[in-house]
Amino acid sequence: MRKLILLALLAAMVLPAGAAKRLTVAQLEKTLEAANEKHRADEEVVRLLGEAVLTERLTDASRERIAAGLHLGSKAILALQLIADQSAFLDPPAVELPSAAAPDAATAQRILDAARVYVVKTLPRLPDFFATRTTYSFDTSPQVLKANEWPVRAGLHPVGSASREITLRDDQLQPAAPQPAKAATGPPPAAGVRGLQTRGEFGLILAMIFVDAGKGGISFHHWEQAAGGLVAVYRYTVPKSASNYSVDYCCISLGPSGRQGGRRGRGSALLVNSPADPTASFHKTPGYHGSLFIDPASGTILRITLEAEMGDGPVSRMASVIEYGPVVIGDRGYICPQRSLALTEALDGSNAASPAVATDRYTGVDTIVQVNETSFTNYHRLGSTTRIITDGEALLPAEAPPPVSHP
Numbered sequence: 001m002r003k004l005i006l007l008a009l010l011a012a013m014v015l016p017a018g019a020a021k022r023l024t025v026a027q028l029e030k031t032l033e034a035a036n037e038k039h040r041a042d043e044e045v046v047r048l049l050g051e052a053v054l055t056e057r058l059t060d061a062s063r064e065r066i067a068a069g070l071h072l073g074s075k076a077i078l079a080l081q082l083i084a085d086q087s088a089f090l091d092p093p094a095v096e097l098p099s100a101a102a103p104d105a106a107t108a109q110r111i112l113d114a115a116r117v118y119v120v121k122t123l124p125r126l127p128d129f130f131a132t133r134t135t136y137s138f139d140t141s142p143q144v145l146k147a148n149e150w151p152v153r154a155g156l157h158p159v160g161s162a163s164r165e166i167t168l169r170d171d172q173l174q175p176a177a178p179q180p181a182k183a184a185t186g187p188p189p190a191a192g193v194r195g196l197q198t199r200g201e202f203g204l205i206l207a208m209i210f211v212d213a214g215k216g217g218i219s220f221h222h223w224e225q226a227a228g229g230l231v232a233v234y235r236y237t238v239p240k241s242a243s244n245y246s247v248d249y250c251c252i253s254l255g256p257s258g259r260q261g262g263r264r265g266r267g268s269a270l271l272v273n274s275p276a277d278p279t280a281s282f283h284k285t286p287g288y289h290g291s292l293f294i295d296p297a298s299g300t301i302l303r304i305t306l307e308a309e310m311g312d313g314p315v316s317r318m319a320s321v322i323e324y325g326p327v328v329i330g331d332r333g334y335i336c337p338q339r340s341l342a343l344t345e346a347l348d349g350s351n352a353a354s355p356a357v358a359t360d361r362y363t364g365v366d367t368i369v370q371v372n373e374t375s376f377t378n379y380h381r382l383g384s385t386t387r388i389i390t391d392g393e394a395l396l397p398a399e400a401p402p403p404v405s406h407p
Helices: 025-037 042-050 060-069 074-086 105-125 204-213
Strands: 021-023 052-054 129-139 157-169 172-179 217-226 229-238 246-250 264-268 282-284 288-294 301-308 315-329 332-348 366-381
Touching (some): 021 025, 042 052, 042 074, 060 074, 105 288, 204 229, 204 301, 315 366
Parallel strands (some): 021 052
Antiparallel strands (some): 129 366, 157 172, 229 288, 246 282
């Protein structure tokens, strides 16, 4: 599991915009190798990365290998991660896929049934706990690059951050008091998180997918190699008629200065008939599709992707990834969210004559791309313990929790 981002670069990092070049992972690596041989400066490498659009998923293993092997600078490493984020919904290069044969129909169904049992019986048994949810936001909105100049579009750049302690209550995330995210050096990023903010990572989204996909379709697609062994990747599709995926989107327009004012997107696993956010100016229950990454031995779900089929409207794309892994809560091991990624492409109405929020078709000059990187850390049990110490009894240090085995 990779680290979230290089915090020290948040205030300085800009991923420039340019003419997009569609590249495979191998082509991207060759491009970076050529730049390395010519001793290109870190900023020049960032510019090259800003012009690339990957046609394959840049996996964590490949990204780390490329960054280490080419001795990329710190800004280029972060730019490479942002490109990897945008490729997270694609398949890896064919050369990275294992050669194992696809399972027969009975085995494929057994793996899927085990995953259903995992969602229905295992996830609801998570204990109440605290965890820290930290999000860093990037987008392509206009920015002032030089003092006293007009805002211009210069690609992905940091726009905000938020960190809060959360608890699990009946699979609902209840925020504790918000706390500003801390950067290692330099001034802290602007407060707040923009773009898509998902809910239900601790089981509700998974339960929704299995219920909805029963009316759509779900089937084995391919194997992938993970640290713990082979992972079965299943593709699912959910038509709009069967969807329980609710999207509320607020405040579509941007102000004339290029700064966002109150814009918020939220993907949710709430039921359609749940009360909508009263401040939302846009609501939709779209069809969606994605992938489930399942441990074939236990049915444990290790990764999910979800892409909403937004169609015509102020939000053209809304997609998310959740990655799960082992954590220790109290003295037991569990599988919980460790990292999530949310990507939004939405209308920038700042230059439109009047934002068309209530119509069926939307017109605007540009589209804003937003990327949210979220980590879930510092898991610990909700509750307290009491110990009565008799006179003369030494207070012994607490025993370390047992190691957690990977699924």
